[in-house]
Amino acid sequence: MSTVDSDMVRNPSAERGDKAPPLSEQAFRILRHQILRGEIAPGEKLRIEVLQKEYSFSSSPLREALNRLVAEGLVTADDHRGFRAAAMSQSDLQDITNFRLVAEPAAFAQSIAAGTDEWEGRVVAAHHQLERIEEKIAREEAHWNEEWTLRHKGFHMALVSAAGSVRLIATCSSLFDQAERYRRFSARNRIKPRNTQDEHRRLMEAAIGRQAELAVALLKEHLTLTTRNVIDLQRGDG
Template sequence: MHKMQKYEGKVMTESPPLVEQAFERLRKDVLTGVYPAGVKLKIDDLQEAYGISSSPLREALSRLAQEGLVRADERRGFRVASISTEDLADITRMRLVLDVQALAESIQLGDDAWEASIVAAYHRLERVESRLGDGPLQLDDEWGTLHREFHLSLLAACPSERQRKWSASLFDQAERYRRYSARYRTTPRRKSNEHKKIMDAALKRDNEVACALLHDHILGTQRSVLSVLKVMTLEEQS
């Protein structure tokens, strides 16, 4: 959240530090595919694109490397992490370990405020989704943001801050794959009530059902992306 300060009788918004600006802008552009998988992230080009000096950019790139979105090589600099079925499988495996456990603990420990945040997040997501047309899944930044907020709201009562942060990072790494596959998917977009089912089970404190639904939901994302990756691989080989 930006800080507010007074200047000559006016209230002004204080911009976030340059490192944070660089990190957020780079992160968004990596997640949305502005910088495709494997592309080299040259400091000079980034300086020109963002109007930010090299030092904040390097620190932002190092933070992205810690999240797994960028790969660092002392001799070759930074590159966007590659796209592969093995990497997706590893992301999915870790999400199944961390997210499902975090949801179970949230169901056990969550209070009324936790429940209210889930309902509010779902409502915002559902309203945006209802405005999206049918057909191939559209790349919609607002939907992506609200989708993330909904999933993280489910895990918000997990007592481990480290686990919540890891879950958020893994969600973002999976989001990069979802964005990638959405650009090439040709099958009609099918609206589902998967999110509502997960929410309803969580609010009923039905741990077993909610966790099973989240488990299947995460695997469904993997299957959807793998189907596109398989087609892309075949096209590249032909």
């Protein structure tokens, strides 16, 4: 990661003059960002002494950050082998997808049932922001552009934001992040065309139209397409 990128992840609100977050939070953000971007390779050894030299953190905040990443499923820990970036595999992706297919449709359906006009406004606004950046960025570049990535997650989280369960929403957020490495792999290597803009638009329309059954079906299909694409690529059918 470049110095500029590292500084942005360490303290994204620095320009506003806000107080810098604790060192463990800074380390967590940097490592998490690099893992999700693929800058830290799946299975790569994360040696404390190496990370200390690279990021100028002491061992204590680094260990705290790594343990948080273990809890998120992005890092694995072993008493004898230390920390490693979590490996990527078909079985892991399928496991993530299976849990997403339980959590996100449930949260989406609850949001449609309980969401107010304010929730509808959040969904429409998040979709508009996603569409706007897609207008500015070439289709083949959008899916690994950092701003697109943030807005993409923002849209998905807006869909479930009226679920009424903090834990359920947090679970959706965590699973979304765990799937991000696979989404990037799928987007970079996709051969079969996919119109994600249309998929997102249809999700938004079903949400504000309060068409719960259609919305849930669209979301499930949306979530499984990436999994299918990754599996096809591994089989050589991409």
